[in-house]
Amino acid sequence: MATKQSRMKPTKSRDIPVSGQQPPRRKGCSVCTKRRIRCDLSAPSCKKCIKRGLSCPGYDSKIRWVGGAAIRGHLKGLGDSGPVEDTQPPPPTNVEFARIRSLGGYSLEQLVEYYDKHVAKIMVWLDGDDNVYRRHVLPLAHTNPVVRLAVAAISAQHAAFSRGDPDVPEDARNEAVAMISRYIHDITRQIAAGGSRIVKEGLGEEAADWILASMLVLSCYEMFHSGASAAEFHRTAAKSLVNTLSTTEWRQSTLFLSLRNKLSTYDVFACTTSFDISSIRKAVLPDLESTRILRNETVLFLEYLVLLHEVTLFSRQATPRSPLSKQQHTRDWKREFELARGATLMAAGRLNIHDASQTRDLIRLVDIHHHAALLYVAACFGQSLDYDEISKTAFQELKVQIVALENINECIHNLPWPLFILGVKSHGHLENQRLVSKLYSTIPAITGCKQYYDVLEFLHEFWSGSDDEWQPLARGWELRGNRILAF
Numbered sequence: 001m002a003t004k005q006s007r008m009k010p011t012k013s014r015d016i017p018v019s020g021q022q023p024p025r026r027k028g029c030s031v032c033t034k035r036r037i038r039c040d041l042s043a044p045s046c047k048k049c050i051k052r053g054l055s056c057p058g059y060d061s062k063i064r065w066v067g068g069a070a071i072r073g074h075l076k077g078l079g080d081s082g083p084v085e086d087t088q089p090p091p092p093t094n095v096e097f098a099r100i101r102s103l104g105g106y107s108l109e110q111l112v113e114y115y116d117k118h119v120a121k122i123m124v125w126l127d128g129d130d131n132v133y134r135r136h137v138l139p140l141a142h143t144n145p146v147v148r149l150a151v152a153a154i155s156a157q158h159a160a161f162s163r164g165d166p167d168v169p170e171d172a173r174n175e176a177v178a179m180i181s182r183y184i185h186d187i188t189r190q191i192a193a194g195g196s197r198i199v200k201e202g203l204g205e206e207a208a209d210w211i212l213a214s215m216l217v218l219s220c221y222e223m224f225h226s227g228a229s230a231a232e233f234h235r236t237a238a239k240s241l242v243n244t245l246s247t248t249e250w251r252q253s254t255l256f257l258s259l260r261n262k263l264s265t266y267d268v269f270a271c272t273t274s275f276d277i278s279s280i281r282k283a284v285l286p287d288l289e290s291t292r293i294l295r296n297e298t299v300l301f302l303e304y305l306v307l308l309h310e311v312t313l314f315s316r317q318a319t320p321r322s323p324l325s326k327q328q329h330t331r332d333w334k335r336e337f338e339l340a341r342g343a344t345l346m347a348a349g350r351l352n353i354h355d356a357s358q359t360r361d362l363i364r365l366v367d368i369h370h371h372a373a374l375l376y377v378a379a380c381f382g383q384s385l386d387y388d389e390i391s392k393t394a395f396q397e398l399k400v401q402i403v404a405l406e407n408i409n410e411c412i413h414n415l416p417w418p419l420f421i422l423g424v425k426s427h428g429h430l431e432n433q434r435l436v437s438k439l440y441s442t443i444p445a446i447t448g449c450k451q452y453y454d455v456l457e458f459l460h461e462f463w464s465g466s467d468d469e470w471q472p473l474a475r476g477w478e479l480r481g482n483r484i485l486a487f
Helices: 004-008 030-035 047-052 108-123 132-143 145-162 171-192 197-201 205-225 228-246 254-272 277-281 288-292 302-317 333-349 356-381 388-404 408-414 416-424 430-447 451-464 471-479
Strands: none
Touching (some): 132 205, 132 254, 145 171, 171 205, 228 451, 254 288, 277 302, 302 356, 333 356, 356 388, 356 416, 388 416, 388 430, 408 430, 416 430, 416 451, 430 451
């Protein structure tokens, strides 16, 4: 673990040039840009999209960004449609911050310390010296009032849950959202009016870092406080920020790049239980090139996540009138996921892991997600592809690897999606259902995230029904406004 003194010092981020000193070239399509690969710029659609069976959006600039307004409480609908001014908005100040000095019986300083010890570790794949929230976000909390308020809000809520108290007041959360909104409001209007210069001059690297960090922390706060729907709002705002900056000449810091990878983890898993094709197409994918630059846990599972999203996208696009293409039908998903598994293990080997049991559990976690992915492929393409034998093997191996975890409580925050997949494959199997129920009940007890109670409620409803296909029920839940976020 890093020393307390080193945590308090802001770490200077290393710049990553998106464009070099060469003459400007035509931008690639947004799909290739999201995947961080070089687009071949073929007209009317790039060959890389065609090869993957993706819908190429072309090469026109499409900048959209939603404001950071609140969706509930007295901040709902914050914002106005005043005149557009080509000026840089002022950063948030400690004068605004001074209105809140304590929350839930703790001082803000105590809540920042609480985040360090209890919350940061459940927001990453693997806790350690390179935990991006501890190493980079916490120093921001000491210098930036918005990040500090967001950290205070999530810490106070987690502490209240841990001691069995009612929910704490939402003051810190509301003030953080309001301050983000005030800061980016002018930028939002100028982007809508075509003022792209403001992205480079008005939203600098430092501002982008703290805005994205605050949005992700607030999203996790909502998982603790209100559940999936409220968390989705902040995640959507973060997606808009990342997608907007991806379409501009922009220099990303290592912190922004790391947080983008964290966002993509949430986004890809969220898509697996969604049937909103528009949202799925706009998902933020991990930066595959970041493995050359980053040496932290955010480089884990990158190829895996990209592949998982392709499975989701292809399966949701397929209809009786527009079935899978021949290329998609014959695609060897098992082999591709095996390659992705190898890439994750190689990335893990470059991390600084000191504990042998932690290393063994990380390898098991990679295998757990690998087998869960194969079961997900079978669920998505089961009627089109012959996955019976693969599915049986993956199902057994998934259970074996979960039970074999040496320190399951230390990594249980990484198990919601594999356990969900195990659960939906356990229709009619009471013993497996009891295992999944026991473990899923443990997740909110350890993490404090209320959204997992909703996932467990979905599983119980699914198990009690006669249909052994889970996606029709999930689609119905989504149509009623109930999001299932199993991540």
